[in-house]
Amino acid sequence: MSEHDYILVGAGVAAATVARKLLEADRATSILILEAGPRVPERDRRGWWNYVIDGSKPYDFARDKKHEYETVGGTFWDFYDNRVMAYGGSTLHWGGWSLRLQPEDFHMHDNTGEGVNWPFDYWALHHYYHQAENQLSVCGQLSESWNSHRRDQEYPVPAFKWAAPDGEMYRAFTDLGIEPGLMPIARYRKCMMTGTCKYCPLGGRFTAQHLLDEIESDPRHKELRIACRATVRRIIADSKSKVSGVEYLDNDGNVYTASAARVVLCSGAYESPKLLMLSTSSFWPAGIGNQNDLVGRFIVSHSMLFARGHQKGNAECWLQEYDFPTIMSRTYDSPAYQREGKLFLFRNRAIPKFDFAEMMIQGRRRDEIERLLAGAREVELQGFLEEKGRFDDRLTLGEGRNQFGLPFTRVSFSRPPEVLAQAHNRLGLMQAVVERMNYTVDRQLTKVDHPGGHHTTGTCRMSHSARDGVVDPNLRVHDVDNLYICSNAVFPTGSAVNPTLTLTALSLRLADHLLGRPYQDAQQPLPQKKSKANA
């Protein structure tokens, strides 16, 4: 008999969402959440002032250190600032950008001949996306053309207003046939636009901490336990088709085992595959679910594109007023661009930036600061370029363990020349926007950057068959009855947008499955018949 109904490994948005929905159905559900990282105080005033004064945040120590990862392969894989290993996970530092995947993202192979399809289509997630947006309190506007498939699903919160510097880019976009849109952002409590999103003093931006705190403090949830500094080091397999629980360490290195009827890995795209690889046994010599050597493969993230420009004057004295971008466009995140690589565009909200305090600290007087403020101005258009996962690009275990006992990470990633060529082609388009805005392009700072691991996906991808992936359409590890993965790792394609909203939707969908409820599939709209006038 298992001690718990569920063990959830990791305490980020996936675990928080799954746990909350399970407990809503039955408050007495026994759930053990094991998080390797620590609890970081939320809305701590001294911690917030430290952030304002010197930029340090209370969770900075919970990131990967340089010696804890290795990038091999032909293209540098950037681990810097990728994730936070703590209670609440990477939502402690995320920007809150919350976009749905587009319908075509689920049919990559059908549409391009490359990559793979998701084992279900957009309509399987349509209602869960709406629930996720309500959970995260996403603000946005429905009127944009790429939202047409949302039908009547309004955003729960109205969008932020356009910032003054957006106007130039708005006009350039429309002149070039690019549709401007407002970035959907996850709020949670009332946002007062303090511009300190990375450590909000009010809890205005959603973090999984809020959700975990809510369910943990609910007196009805007597069988919920959340343990931090509890590093799971292997999953215990009872047989080829069943796991009995996990083995984990506490902060002092003491070893414990915990048993559960079901185990769900909510550990992100790095730790989920590593834990499978570490869980070797006579039943699984290469690690659980790794019989076809697919665990850790197809690793992919977004490549970053930057187009920077400058002009001589800033008569309007524009500077950063929000800490998130407002203007964006999904014009190139559409079916026509899927074969060559979709592109998601957004303005760098931190430019133009003006640091009054630094000018004063340098000893500059008032009139000099005023002159500098009205002096040169910069703009930067940024883009996420979708890349397609490849078999040879993979994540494996590094040598050594970090401060939380998690194994180091090694990534081998090589971007093919044709993808780099496509990226430069897209960069040309972005430069055209900057030039249309009457800025001079800064050639040195206009570039295709290496992939940043912030949006890593694919390392335990979904598939119908164990030959093609690690988990099935229900997120259950192939051939194992009671082991699931709920993280970005399961995405078969990375798309061109941030993954967190999709992860939250998948978490809600998984919870329905775990509860034995039918999935809330939406009806796919029928193709519209062309009228005689349009024929």
Place this chain on the structure above:
Amino acid sequence: MASTDPHAIGGSYCCEQIDSALLPAEPAPLSTEQAESLWKVFAAIGRSWKNDFSRTDSAGMRSSWFEFVTLRCVQSPSYLAEYENAVEVLAELTRLYNEEIAYEKLFYGIGPIKTQPRTRLEHCKCYVVNEFIKVQIVASGFRGFGGKNRAMNYNGFVRGTRYNRIEGVREFMPPKKNRRAK
């Protein structure tokens, strides 16, 4: 006594060489006198950069500053010893020059201190003056710049109780007919 170095600012206390790390102190609150002395520095920053809020403080500058220095003192690592040092530095500078010249030298005569502070004067600049400047800017001081084009919001600025009835940022209003691209 003033230093014999013609380029040095201050006297023997200001020029005393000390370790660059934060001066150690047990967490404890400021005394009223210490707080008032430090408030004078904060107010002088406002006067010097023409962000004079001494007559009206509807933006809550004083309460933001007071919360900041209180937290700096009563939680670890405590800044109490740094604030005590700053009070003594200002006292010496005021004795040697006069109050306004003391602030002039403190704000404009030392530079940003890119390396670690090495003297009591540099500690005052690094751990007190520089931080007070940052607090003042985010607590609405940024609005002192830009004239009619002044910003409405800034990173770190927390709007007051009327936050949902006044505009948060300088806005762009797209033309109605062009709100969706063709």
